[in-house]
Amino acid sequence: MFEAAELDHKVTKADYKREEPELRRALLQAQRDLGAQQRFPVLILIAGIEGAGKSETVHLLNEWLDPRFIEVTGFALPTEEEAAHPPMWRFWRALPPKGRIGVFFGAWQTMPILERVMGRLGADGFAARMEEILRLERMLAEEGVLLVKYWFHLSKGQQRKRIRALEKEKETSWKVTRYDRALFERYDDFRAVCDPFLRETSTGEAPWTVVPAADDRYRALFVGRHLLGTLRARLDAPAPPKPPPAKPFTVPPPDRLNVIRALTLRQEMSRADYDRALVEAQARLARATRHKRYGKISVIGVFEGNDAAGKGGAVRRLGAALDPRAYRIVPVAAPTEEERAQPYLWRFWRHVPRPGRLTIFDRSWYGRVLVERVEGFAAEADWRRAYAEINDFEGQLVTHGAVVAKFWLAISKDEQHRRFQEREATPFKRHKITEEDWRNREKWDAYEEAVCEMVERTSTGQAPWTLVEADNKLHARVKVVTTLADMLEAALKRAK
Amino acid sequence: MFEAAELDHKVTKADYKREEPELRRALLQAQRDLGAQQRFPVLILIAGIEGAGKSETVHLLNEWLDPRFIEVTGFALPTEEEAAHPPMWRFWRALPPKGRIGVFFGAWQTMPILERVMGRLGADGFAARMEEILRLERMLAEEGVLLVKYWFHLSKGQQRKRIRALEKEKETSWKVTRYDRALFERYDDFRAVCDPFLRETSTGEAPWTVVPAADDRYRALFVGRHLLGTLRARLDAPAPPKPPPAKPFTVPPPDRLNVIRALTLRQEMSRADYDRALVEAQARLARATRHKRYGKISVIGVFEGNDAAGKGGAVRRLGAALDPRAYRIVPVAAPTEEERAQPYLWRFWRHVPRPGRLTIFDRSWYGRVLVERVEGFAAEADWRRAYAEINDFEGQLVTHGAVVAKFWLAISKDEQHRRFQEREATPFKRHKITEEDWRNREKWDAYEEAVCEMVERTSTGQAPWTLVEADNKLHARVKVVTTLADMLEAALKRAK
Numbered sequence: 001m002f003e004a005a006e007l008d009h010k011v012t013k014a015d016y017k018r019e020e021p022e023l024r025r026a027l028l029q030a031q032r033d034l035g036a037q038q039r040f041p042v043l044i045l046i047a048g049i050e051g052a053g054k055s056e057t058v059h060l061l062n063e064w065l066d067p068r069f070i071e072v073t074g075f076a077l078p079t080e081e082e083a084a085h086p087p088m089w090r091f092w093r094a095l096p097p098k099g100r101i102g103v104f105f106g107a108w109q110t111m112p113i114l115e116r117v118m119g120r121l122g123a124d125g126f127a128a129r130m131e132e133i134l135r136l137e138r139m140l141a142e143e144g145v146l147l148v149k150y151w152f153h154l155s156k157g158q159q160r161k162r163i164r165a166l167e168k169e170k171e172t173s174w175k176v177t178r179y180d181r182a183l184f185e186r187y188d189d190f191r192a193v194c195d196p197f198l199r200e201t202s203t204g205e206a207p208w209t210v211v212p213a214a215d216d217r218y219r220a221l222f223v224g225r226h227l228l229g230t231l232r233a234r235l236d237a238p239a240p241p242k243p244p245p246a247k248p249f250t251v252p253p254p255d256r257l258n259v260i261r262a263l264t265l266r267q268e269m270s271r272a273d274y275d276r277a278l279v280e281a282q283a284r285l286a287r288a289t290r291h292k293r294y295g296k297i298s299v300i301g302v303f304e305g306n307d308a309a310g311k312g313g314a315v316r317r318l319g320a321a322l323d324p325r326a327y328r329i330v331p332v333a334a335p336t337e338e339e340r341a342q343p344y345l346w347r348f349w350r351h352v353p354r355p356g357r358l359t360i361f362d363r364s365w366y367g368r369v370l371v372e373r374v375e376g377f378a379a380e381a382d383w384r385r386a387y388a389e390i391n392d393f394e395g396q397l398v399t400h401g402a403v404v405a406k407f408w409l410a411i412s413k414d415e416q417h418r419r420f421q422e423r424e425a426t427p428f429k430r431h432k433i434t435e436e437d438w439r440n441r442e443k444w445d446a447y448e449e450a451v452c453e454m455v456e457r458t459s460t461g462q463a464p465w466t467l468v469e470a471d472n473k474l475h476a477r478v479k480v481v482t483t484l485a486d487m488l489e490a491a492l493k494r495a496k
Numbered sequence: 497m498f499e500a501a502e503l504d505h506k507v508t509k510a511d512y513k514r515e516e517p518e519l520r521r522a523l524l525q526a527q528r529d530l531g532a533q534q535r536f537p538v539l540i541l542i543a544g545i546e547g548a549g550k551s552e553t554v555h556l557l558n559e560w561l562d563p564r565f566i567e568v569t570g571f572a573l574p575t576e577e578e579a580a581h582p583p584m585w586r587f588w589r590a591l592p593p594k595g596r597i598g599v600f601f602g603a604w605q606t607m608p609i610l611e612r613v614m615g616r617l618g619a620d621g622f623a624a625r626m627e628e629i630l631r632l633e634r635m636l637a638e639e640g641v642l643l644v645k646y647w648f649h650l651s652k653g654q655q656r657k658r659i660r661a662l663e664k665e666k667e668t669s670w671k672v673t674r675y676d677r678a679l680f681e682r683y684d685d686f687r688a689v690c691d692p693f694l695r696e697t698s699t700g701e702a703p704w705t706v707v708p709a710a711d712d713r714y715r716a717l718f719v720g721r722h723l724l725g726t727l728r729a730r731l732d733a734p735a736p737p738k739p740p741p742a743k744p745f746t747v748p749p750p751d752r753l754n755v756i757r758a759l760t761l762r763q764e765m766s767r768a769d770y771d772r773a774l775v776e777a778q779a780r781l782a783r784a785t786r787h788k789r790y791g792k793i794s795v796i797g798v799f800e801g802n803d804a805a806g807k808g809g810a811v812r813r814l815g816a817a818l819d820p821r822a823y824r825i826v827p828v829a830a831p832t833e834e835e836r837a838q839p840y841l842w843r844f845w846r847h848v849p850r851p852g853r854l855t856i857f858d859r860s861w862y863g864r865v866l867v868e869r870v871e872g873f874a875a876e877a878d879w880r881r882a883y884a885e886i887n888d889f890e891g892q893l894v895t896h897g898a899v900v901a902k903f904w905l906a907i908s909k910d911e912q913h914r915r916f917q918e919r920e921a922t923p924f925k926r927h928k929i930t931e932e933d934w935r936n937r938e939k940w941d942a943y944e945e946a947v948c949e950m951v952e953r954t955s956t957g958q959a960p961w962t963l964v965e966a967d968n969k970l971h972a973r974v975k976v977v978t979t980l981a982d983m984l985e986a987a988l989k990r991a992k
Contacts, residue, residue, distance in 0.1 A: 204881030385700030
């Protein structure tokens with residue numbers, strides 16, 4: 001693994017000077033083509049051992065490339081804001097959009113390796129953390145991100161030589177800190193952890209490239225040539241052939257019964273019962289959000305449902321119970337240009353709340369397996385893998401202490417028809433109904449199939465779906481507020 | 497996840513009788529098409545909770561399908577032979593070949609779930625085991641296996657009802673064992689483990705399908721319809737478009753130095769030194785294989801190298817030190833028809849030795865990233881993912897106590913030329929040299945690139961490569977035998 005890096009590589013000054021100008025020119029051209037194509041983002045991970053020229057390489061990339069289209073993010077210990085979010089949040093925030101290059105310095109590999117070397121993480125825990133990394137990287141790759149992972153390496157002898165050389169000169173001896181010396185003492189421990197790390201997190205789509213780092217000029221040309229080759233290979237590759245569109249395969253249940261049809265959509269509720277029940281549920285919710293342990297949990301409400309099922313009305317009844325400063329409603333429509341330039345979960349990661357906050361998504365990441373599936377906006381392979389990706393995303397939220405409450409508001413086809421007509425007849429509601437709503441109705445069965453599979457695959461112990469019978473809006477609203485109050489009270493108990 | 501399965505599904509006798517004959521006919525037809533196409537194997541996993549009709553379903557499949565082309569394997573506690581191999585070995589042995597259907601009953605999911613429920617496996621350990629399963633299933637899927645995973649489910653109420661009904665009748669009460677009752681007591685514990693298991697091991701390419709199991713007829717039709725739909729979707733899918741062949745992307749090292757070129761291929765060794773050193777190394781090897789702890793480890797020797805580099809001669813010098821009953825040489829040539837019908841690692845898994853045994857692979861699984869890469873027999877994506885798959889395979893061997901010793905025998909282009917000519921001039925060696933050998937020589941640089949990347953990606957702490965300078969055969973043989981003796985002695989020390 002490190003055999004090639006530990007050879008006595010050397011590039012003379014003359015050779016370097018001869019090659020560098022053309023390399024820079026070609027790299028700049030590749031960067032321009034990347035920006036012109038706008039087809040994929042490039043994410044460069046800079047990792048490896050201390051003192052192996054990582055910062056120098058980042059400086060060099062900034063010098064060689066057009067710095068307006070390259071963004072370097074260094075990750076140190078998490079800031080207060082970062083620590084208030086799931087660990088992967090800070091990396092999602094910094095992802096480069098299509099057409100651009102992002103450089104991550106000390107990304108997701110740093111903490112697991114350090115913790116393993118320090119003995120704070122056992123073998124199984126380390127394996128679990130590597131698995132999280134594998135999932136993230138696989139998803140990024142499947143979303144089209146070109147991941148280029150550089151691991152800067154020095155042999156023990158090379159490392160020793162480097163420290164001695166720096167120490168000898170007065171002008172450079174300050175560069176060798178106590179931390180450097182302490183790390184060198186543990187060289188063998190690091191190597192024993194990095195070996196399995198590199199082995200396990202090198203995949204076909206995102207392998208590590210070990211950079212021989214002892215010779216400055218060799219290292220520079222190596223990275224330059226490798227980056228250029230990687231960029232050009234992807235830029236010049238013909239667009240992959242599109243798989244022929246196929247009707248997604250689902251099995252109709254032999255008795256035609258499914259989780260939606262099993263619901264009694266019209267539930268009786270008198271106005272008086274409604275007033276009483278709603279006030280009571282809102283009061284419980286208000287108390288829960290003012291509880292002293294509320295600061296330990298965050299709340300994420302997800303609202304999906306048939307068109308005109310009353311999502312907005314239910315959300316407003318929730319909000320009425322809450323301090324307006326303590327919650328946010330995120331309406332999810334078609335993605336913006338900025339959002340389309342990112343992996344599909346990016347625009348939801350942005351809005352993940354910190355502890356003590358509540359965020360309501362009015363439509364959500366489930367668009368991937370609902371509208372994008374039914375309308376063919378996403379390829380079958382893409383929405384099929386989304387179930388696992390979504391479970392993984394929600395798992396990260398829950399692990400970090402979030403309550404994820406997901407509501408599907410279901411109405412009958414007749415009730416929807418009635419509401420559409422009512423909307424058209426009411427001047428101040430007319431804007432809420434469009435041609436598209438009528439078109440969606442024609443795909444009622446396809447949507448029902450998609451909803452059933454969504455529930456089947458993403459209603460999990462960590463984040464279950466609540467199916468809400470919504471032909472009677474009063475019942476629906478009470479059920480939503482009551483369910484959320486139940487979930488919050490249970491979470492507060494667990495947070496003890 | 498279990499919402500649909502816990503609905504009150506029912507199929508009447510009349511409906512069942514109406515549907516079943518046509519379903520059987522269509523399933524048989526699909527099975528015939530599968531056999532005729534010979535394009536992919538089908539592996540059905542039967543899993544889920546006790547008493548949910550798993551055996552009945554397997555009987556039914558055997559009845560509905562042509563039993564000559566379907567093979568059911570039930571996995572219970574490992575046999576003595578199975579326990580003597582890495583845990584995944586017994587599953588590899590039973591994989592169905594292309595064109596056939598294999599049914600695994602109690603496969604790789606059983607032990608991790610049981611151990612987790614019993615508390616013998618912590619959360620991290622469970623996550624690590626799930627990760628192993630994900631890797632295996634992903635590789636099978638990438639190798640073309642159609643994985644169909646059924647999870648048979650009963651709600652707690654349905655389970656209780658079933659046990660009561662069986663107990664009530666004299667003819668069926670024997671079916672309810674103490675084990676059944678004990679499992680039912682732990683229903684909630686199982687559910688708490690199965691929920692994350694299903695969530696984490698459902699992927700786009702190999703999702704779990706939860707089977708509503710309470711009603712016998714519903715369950716039968718559900719599985720039948722689902723299996724038929726899955727088979728037909730794959731059988732009828734147009735062959736996926738082939739990506740255009742591309743020259744694999746590698747970066748020439750800026751100073752042209754690589755691990756092969758860094759070797760001094762001709763090493764001096766006198767015949768007298770050779771005789772003495774070889775006898776000494778062979779004696780050490782012989783002692784090691786007779787050591788009382790040798791029964792705890794297995795030894796796997798992998799020999800790769802340039803054509804005519806002297807692999808055979810080195811292997812014979814190894815063998816000379818060993819009890820002929822205690823080792824095997826597996827010569828690896830082009831795969832047989834039976835082997836081509838399986839994932840590429842299958843033919844090597846067959847030969848994994850048990851503890852106390854030594855197996856030498858004369859050429860090996862590395863063909864995937866050498867000849868198959870250079871000659872274009874494997875697509876770039878396939879050999880690129882092979883590095884991780886191979887590291888994973890070797891990791892399983894090492895974890896099980898194997899010593900994996902990998903030798904690359906390197907000769908110079910000139911020396912190879914000399915040996916080829918010598919072979920052609922020597923009557924009893926002439927059969928060893930073919931037109932193909934001469935053709936391979938023309939691709940010398942491509943092979944060298946492939947070897948360097950192989951060493952870079954698969955020389956790991958768990959299974960390092962030993963590069964053997966082989967222009968002088970005497971040196972090469974001594975280095976091989978000595979290295980293996982070193983590795984064995986070290987392993988025996990660790991096995992204490």
